[in-house]
Amino acid sequence: MKNITFYKDGKSNFVIIQPQSPTLQEEDAVQLLKEEIQKVCSIILPVQSDNTALQHHEIIIGNCPNRNTVFSSTIPLAHDEFYLFNKDSKIYINGNGRGLILGVSYFLENYLKVKKLTVTGRDSVAPEEHYNIKPLYEVYITKFSFNIQKPAFSYRWVVSQEAYSKNYSNFNKLSYWDIEQGQPAELEDSGESVHNLTRLFGYDTHYSTNPEYYPQINGNRTAELMTFYQCHRAPCLSQNGVFEIVKSALQAKMNAKPDKHIWNLSQPDGMTDYCQCSECAPKHAQSGGFSNTLFPFINRMAKEFPDKIIKTLSYVVSDNVHTVETEYPGGGTLQAGKVESNVMIMYCPTINNKIRSIASSNEPIAVAYRNALTKWSQSGGKLYIWEYLVNFAYFLFPFPTLHILQENLRYYKSLGINSFFAQSTSTEDSALRGLNTYAYARLLWNPDDDLEGIIADFCKNYYGNAYKEMFLFITSLLRYAQQDDSEVWESMGYTGSMIKHANPNIAVEDTTLFSIKHLKEFYSYINIALTKVPLGSTEWKAIKREEICLKQVEVEASCKYSNPKNQIDFHQGFSDYFKRFGGGNYGNTEEGMLKNRCYDLKDSCLSADSEIKINESRNATSYVTDVICGYGYQP
Template identity: 25%
Template sequence: MHSATELQYYLEKISGINIPVITADDQTEANHGIFIGTTPGNELSNTHTVFYKVEGENLIIGGGSSKSVLYSVYSFLENELGCMWLSPDAEIIPGSDKVSIRADLDYEYTPEIEIRTVHSKLFYENHDFADKLKVTYEAFPGYVSEARVHTFHRFMPASSFYGEYPEYYALRDGKRLTTQLCLTNPDVLEIVIDSVAAYFKRHPESGIVSVSQNDNILHCQCDDCKAIDEEEGSASGTMIRFVNQVAEQFPDKTISTLAYQYTRKPCKTRPADNVLVTLCSIECDRSKPIEQDCIDFTSDLRGWKELTDNIRIWDYTTQFTNFLAPFPNIHTLGPNIRFFRDNNARWIFEQHSNNPSELFELRSYLTAKLLWIPDSNSDDIIHEFCKAYYKEAGEYIEDYITAIHEEIVKIPDFFLFLYGDPSQGFDSFLSPEMLNYYNNLF
């Protein structure tokens, strides 16, 4: 019903005409209609597919799920009637005395990236806007809220176990440390399985728990762990073998884990079908497309592609040390998303600043658009947004974006780091001359 009332609302804004919403039982053959939802003969096997089409004298708008039906409504309004949703409080709804569509209208699209997240409060705090841009309402949809990432310490807190059972923890240089768990200890496996079961029991509405390393690189190097990692060619070997054993106990759930820092390099063991591997690009240079410049990450992602179709990318698009400072990486967003898509990433989490940052609305919009249709042209999206959102200032915003990105590429070995500092750019895109140029634009 929400999909129908949304279409009703926007058609009235466009034309001034209120079209009644009725159920299929009240529809008569004498009335032409707009049918919204899954109807007999229009069932879809892919829950993410959106479509709309003209059949005879009727318009059919449907999808593989209730969410996809809603996305189909917004796709129709955008593609066919020119609506634009730029931010939670800015939209373009063109008025018209007559709304017409082609008699041969037939649109269908299945997004290759099935779960799309932009880490922006514009979406997290405005769910209607998130729906219009076809992204999630939260960073970890479907996850148990207390078990989203870096969970070893949650399953086995050192305060509860280390004193009596130090062998449950990582061996480093002859000493047991609480940094990570010993993944070849059978008691550790049993305790983690019990913990995961308890989380699912407390949160039956959730389908995913993360079984993942703590946020440090001091993993276990006991003889048993070391032997597996050497056999597997990576420290991800002990991780995937361990996680697979956990996942075996929960065949109807998903167990997520990390390919991050010391576990990023792929192993030889295939992740189980219900294991979601989250690959993190934290080390990469942000001034160039990852495939072009971040050779190790590129190799690792391609390696994981050979092992699993269940890949989640955790990518980073901002500078954490100064969200408001210029960060010229916009030209890399499209190439990176396409690279992820081409290597089995069906879930992408783009970690932006969440809170307002440089060109916050534009970046949120652009990233969402690219996640929905990765082969879109970034320049076209930027131009359309700047013209519609910034209006008379739009051309100067575009000039600024062009200038700052042209400046950084003049230094081929520039490393734009997400934990860097604006001072990195003082001899490049933030030089006195460039700052003067930007100031003159505005």
């Protein structure tokens, strides 16, 4: 098949055709196509209406009945689906709603080589987009037959700064998060954020009049941990008065936002205990635990609002399926383990080993999660996965999970799961954040895509001339993560939770990701990569961020293995390795080498374009002070 000449010698014969009365989505799609072609080819294609005379070279966007005569009937498209085809030097692109934008983005990426990989910025500020535009001097479109694109998951959310960019989300086919609204824009259509049950109930405001509405803890009804400022408990869900208060509050919210279809109703975050009154305790004592009062409560609420989806969490204290019936006040029951058809269950695997696949791991927690997911998939509701991509105490620690993503996604699809939420950090302060967002976006669209090809594609377009070294660095991380058996890689651990993944013992150096052997290899890739890009360039800064992550690994591990006061874990080999950066302002003693490394980490974090933090609430300055003081030294 002969290629179509799209652009040559500074000109193009193509025009863009839009509907006679275009929708907002169609207008946006045309504008995106026009702007990106101008950036790449330095030309402005004319835009004409469907009611104009036919021309030989056209890009036909959206529903243009005068042009779309190839098919005898409308092609049915579901959420975010789109199609492309060309015939007789005409290119047709159409999609369902935002699917049209995704179709245009797909065309630009695959035929004009427009890549959009990452953004900068912070989670309360509109993201700054810095895309490398590569001018093209000739563009030929390979003739292609009908190509319909359907996402494996209808909702594909990643919490990261990239996902706050509509442009990035369009090109990488992510569901888009509206940074001002703090929720997916026009996609999920949710009227409330998560962890809102106690908020809707009214926190501690009913305690003086109705103490029975509050959980019984250690024999007493209490409103502790149920305040606006600290909310980690739910009310007593066996009390009908609690149900009526929450229902009334939810109804008021719905009345204020009648266009919203999905409504969260989920437990507070950080729950560790719950009501043990005479009605709740017998239910909570069964294997379902807190689920045995939560899900009957949710079922009753869903019954009250049959035209809405009630979305709730299966999370920590509620990750087991309920083992009690739902009894409805007006009569009738729903058997244990079942939910109303308009209930959406957000299942959150929290304490499993994140470098082992839930789909195939024989670890007890993975087996338990599979059993729960199977039961939830048979519950009659809609199932949704909420996954975690970082350790929330240590954003900077490399947290390699990509090697098990495809297997997990295929497993979730086999259960009929159609929605996926990946929680990273919306700041710059996590290792390989850009790659994680990019790879998750691609694999959520198509879990059978080539992961190694995705990583290579990212490296070539993000790290410039250093792409080979960064590709080796990343793939080595993933390979060694597969070999790591240093206990569970968890997301929710706190201080010290990541130290166990470093090991100075040469005899077992391949069993931990951060052995001395592996750290040396990682640094070798980083050091060479930094020499291959201009000092201070965007690529150089991106590589330096990954170097900073390795620096924190070393500082943290030194607390255990290089501290002579720790007589149990002190290891001379690691201490000697750590001293290779000695000779700085503080000399090469144990105290001096620690301070040299700590202050080097702090200076690196502070000198970044946006200060790099250790986690959501801790900056490098306070962290370094704590480390040095923990050694018994003065900062």
